[in-house]
Amino acid sequence: MRMKKRTSSLIILKRMARNKGAIFGLIVVLLIVFVAIFAPVVAPKDPYKQDLLASLEPPSWKHPFGTDVFGRDVLSRVIYGARTSLSISALAVLIAFVLGASVGTVAGYFGGVLDEVLMRFLDVLMAFPDILLAIAIVAALGPGKINLVVAIAIYSFPQFARVMRASALTIKNSEYVEAAKAIGESSFSIMVRYVLPNALAPLLVQATLRMATAVLTISGLSFLGLGVKPPEAEWGTDLAMARVYLEIAPHLGIFPGLALFLTVLGFNLFGDGLNDALNPRLKDR
């Protein structure tokens, strides 16, 4: 049993290694995570230190990405922005994962009226297009980092629930679940010991892809002024300020966006690669 599991993950790893996009995505993600964790070491300057004499300077040796209107070093702000963005999105996706997996398992495993009610509820949440649901939640709770986590977790969990439910529907009819039932295991124990672990792979793919969406949503909300508040370094917040000074300092509009784009691209590529490695038949479509 142990052997078999190790070889199957080895096959998946090998498939991943052949996928150039996935490798690129993984490298980008690792790089951003590294920068986020070691921001104080990596950043050349203090991202909050103002120098009004050096306001809106274009890129130079001293400030590779230039300076913003308060004379703060944009490179350092972009680096600290990774920290803000990744910490919020990781926490939100983790909550959404747990919440979604629980709801999906219960709905799929028990079925019936409970499943119907839960799924209709998810339909309602998914009827709010794009970041509108997140906007609605922030409108109610008010801006701020913790509310941002709540908003993004609620906005992301229906996808996890959907994926989990689909897996639970097939798993509950499998022989090993039947065997577990026959020896008298409780429903709870079956869900935790058999249903959940066997549905982990598609959930992980979903988690990677949802990280991309979460990062996008955080910066989108912050761009609208509904997310992270200035002066805290965040890509969307900094882009909102850049928008005001585009005419005189276009460089401000480039770098935070580039960091944001690369992060999202990294998670998307890695997630797609993971998906292809887990479902090789879907590959060429």
Place this chain on the structure above:
Amino acid sequence: MLKFVVRRLLLLIPVVIGVSIVSFSIMHMIPGDPARIIAGEGATIEDIMSIRTKYGLDRPLIEQYLRFMKGIITNDLRSIRTERPILTELLPRFANTAQLALVSIVISSVIGVTLGIVSAVKRNSWIDTFSMVFSLVGVSMPIFWLGILLIILFAVTLRWLPSGGKGGIEHLILPALTLGLATSAIIARMTRASMLEVLNQDYVRTVVAFGLPRRKVIYKYVLRNAMIPVVTVIGLQFGYLLGGAVLTESVFGWPGLGRFVVDSIFSRDYIAVQVGIMMIATSFVLVNLLVDLVYALIDPRLRRG
């Protein structure tokens, strides 16, 4: 077909009611007293009390919800900030968003479908590679950054177009291009996949074996069948554009519904927020229904079930 339409319409009712409940709840999820928040800082107890009675905030929630819904239908519900009927306030904004979304969907369909067809027909050519990279970049592109980049290029550097506001057609180009480019990536990806699938079908192989010219096979048989899923994706994207326009509208100062909702959050006009969000979500649901019906119309197999 009639049975299918009726069934879909009936299924719509609980979702629309659910959407209205969630939208209504926004004001009641606020931690603290909504009357106090509407009154703002420095309000006296009397102010808060009068607001509470004025908006019926002292009534049971069910009654408040029914009053809210009735107020929308009869257009008696008024914006907190401007005191004008809320629909009178929102409908012109909605028209602006719809205009933007409509032009964007035309742009993205033209770019997406063309790119998808060409890259499927000339598989593994440079244009196919370009189209794959384009889709990949498009899917990961933050829409507001794309807008900023287009402003830097066309408004700041080249000075061809204005960077924001509403006026003549020149004000519509950049926001529509921003939204259009972002969605064309998904349409291109879908068109390519759908074309490749049809190209591999037995009946296509058969007509090729019969000796029909490749060009004719593609236009007469492949395209027509490959377009069915593409129509769905385009329809779904249109729905997303209605909601996703929020960010684009903010970048370009386009006076649409999404931006109005965000402005209303800042001015604590919760009625405008509730109704605005409900309007966007409901139109999204309606567009999705329309897409399903069109889909069933083109592909009779789907009418069952």
